[in-house]
Amino acid sequence: MRSLQLSESRDRFDLLEVTSYDVTLDLRDESTFASRTVIGVTSQGGETFLDLKPVSLESIVLDGASLPVDALDDGRYPLSLAPGAHELVVEATMGFRNDGEGLHRSLDPADGRTYVYQMSFMSAAPSVFACFDQPDLKAPYTLHVSAPEDWNVTANAAGREVEPGRWEFDRSEPLSTYFVSLVAGPYHRLHDEHDGIALGLLSRVSLAPALDADADELFTITKQCFDEFHRLFGIRYAFGKYDQAFVPEFNAGAMENPGCVTFRDPLLFSSRVPRSTRIQRATTVSHEMAHQWFGNLVTPRWWDDLWLNEAFAEYMGNRVAGEVTEFDDALVWAATDRRNWGLTADSRPSTHPVAGNGALDADAALQDFDGISYSKGHAVLTQLANQVGDDVFFGGVRDHFERHRFGNATMRDLFDSWERAGAGDLTAWTGAWLRTAGLDRIELDRATGSLRRTPPGGQPVDRTHVLGVATWTRVDLGTFRGHRLPGPHPPRAARRCAGDP
Ligand SMILES: [Zn+2]
Structure with a gap:
């Protein structure tokens, strides 16, 4: 499939304002799922295209008039939109994927249960629903999902099961296509609440003991980080509830989907792990929370x-x-x-x-x-x-x-x-x-007791370093002093270190 060009994204941004997505998914079959998308869009008037990667396109209707389904070409459907507001209705059959992209479906070998999650980054959203797939065409989403009756479904916005197997979700805040997400299956689910934010933790059933064992740690980290991000940023978390799902066969560490973060589930520990592994998990939890502001808001x-x-x-x-x-x-x-x-x-x-x-x-x-x-x-x-x-x-x-x-x-x-x-x-x-590659080399000249900076090869660049330098001898445990190593090129010896041996 073609990769979106920057120039194409600029043209489409100038032409369109996407006002809403209403997405209906039926996840009750095993290899494919039905996807119906209603898109509200306002155009300046001109030619553009819709992104869509289905198994088959069943129908596409623009302002009540059917368009030919065979115009879909290599993941793009060409559109000619007159100036003004339009409604597009797209019905398609999509394929579940097993590469960690799109709507990933997996079978847990531990107990034969099936799980699904959506990974839309970076260009996988059109394999779940029809969309204008670029980060700067944000719109609110309303999601409707049909699923097997023993499943629960989690998405970016809060939702509820309105009848067995049928889930309705609130209209979300404006989202980029690449972080639209859902998590569906017989997930083990834990709830908590902090500062008005509903919190959830999810894992597959076979990992429930590991999730239960660490739930206090994970909820506590989440609450402490929310308090600190609120204090530092001075702006409230903007996406309502906050679910963190540990999902199977994830092909990255985590993904910051607003309100519905996904983590690779080896981050739930079924045996003793070193502290560094817990630190890494804690920083990953905090990292994804930081994205709720920087990346998502x-x-x-x-x-x-x-x-x-x-x-x-x-x-x-x-x-x-x-x-x-x-x-x-x-x-x-x-x-x-x-x-x-x-x-x-x-x-x-x-x-x-x-x-x-x-x-x-x-x-x-x-x-x-x-x-x-x-x-x-x-x-x-x-x-x-x-x-x-x-x-x-x-x-x-x-x-x-x-x-x-x-x-x-x-x-x-x-x-x-x-x-x-x-x-x-x-x-x-x-x-x-930020715009010059490579590392400076900092060396101590023992003869003169001075520090020397050598810029990366072939790239004369001024970089100032501030260093803490500890020095000692056999008889003197020495000193610790801060040093400022100025960065003009060509390199020169910096000031002498105090307390050098
Ligand atoms: Zn990140």
Whole structure:
């Protein structure tokens, strides 16, 4: 299937405003499911296309008039929309998938039960429902699901079983297509509540003992993180209830779907695990919560800012987990374990800048999506936060959330917010740390007792480092001093270390 081009997404954004999705799914068959989508859309007038990846397209009706189903070509249905408001009704038969994308269906070998979850990232939503699949065409969703009577169904918005096997969901807040989600099956479900937010934890039945054993830990982390995110951001969680589902055969760590987060279920432990594994789970819980604001409330306009989405969630997730949960060594774990992911990627010939991927199509955006996006992005945002201080950092973040609430924004928008909040001109800092690849090498010259910085090969770049340096001798346990290592190129010796041996 073709990958969406940036230019196509810009044209469609200029042409369309999607006002609503109403999606009806029937999950009672085994290999396929019926999908009916009613889309409200307002057009400026022009040619565009709908995204749809069905097993078969049964009907497509525009403003009451049937259109030919055989016009569907390689996942796109061409549309000519006159200026004004329109209603599209699309009925299709879709296939369950088993690759962790779209509507993934799996059989639990432990007990033969069947489970389903939806993963819409990055371009899988059209294999579940007809849509205009790009992050900046947000709309509210209303979902209706028919399912086997022994299943429960969870989605982004709150829902209820109105008769055996029939589930109705509230109209959601505006969502990007890539984080529309549902979780359906005979899931084991636990409930709690905190600060007016209904909380849920889900797992398959065979993992119920593991979920039950850790439910207190997971609910407590979630509550502590909500309190801290509310305090730091000054803006309430915007998506009503908050369910966290541990789902089978997930092909990533977790996905931040608003109100319906999915985690790979090996994160439920059926045997003793080292503390670092629990830290990783706690930071993942916190990371996905950070996305509820940065990513979900305000969403990258295009995929080339995916790094920022992840770097921000990584920074906030690690910081908040370390500061308010029992895992107060989360930042040590991040510095000694997680950071190596970024350092290793940044040391390879294939290294790339953190920002400025410049992806011209959706698939290309994933080519540079790695430990540099998450881990180096985290390190660089940590540096920025320390440099400007929390008042400016969160002042800018709040400004960003308020300006683009339920909308989309770019890296430039966020940096404008930080500069408005008092960060000063960040152009040089951005160029040095976000737009230049590679690692500086910092060495101690023992003969002179000075530190030396060597920039990454072939990339003259000014980067200032602030280091804590401990020194000692056999007779003197030494000193610990902070050092500022300025970054002009070519490298030069920095000031002498106090207390050098
Ligand atoms: Zn993330």
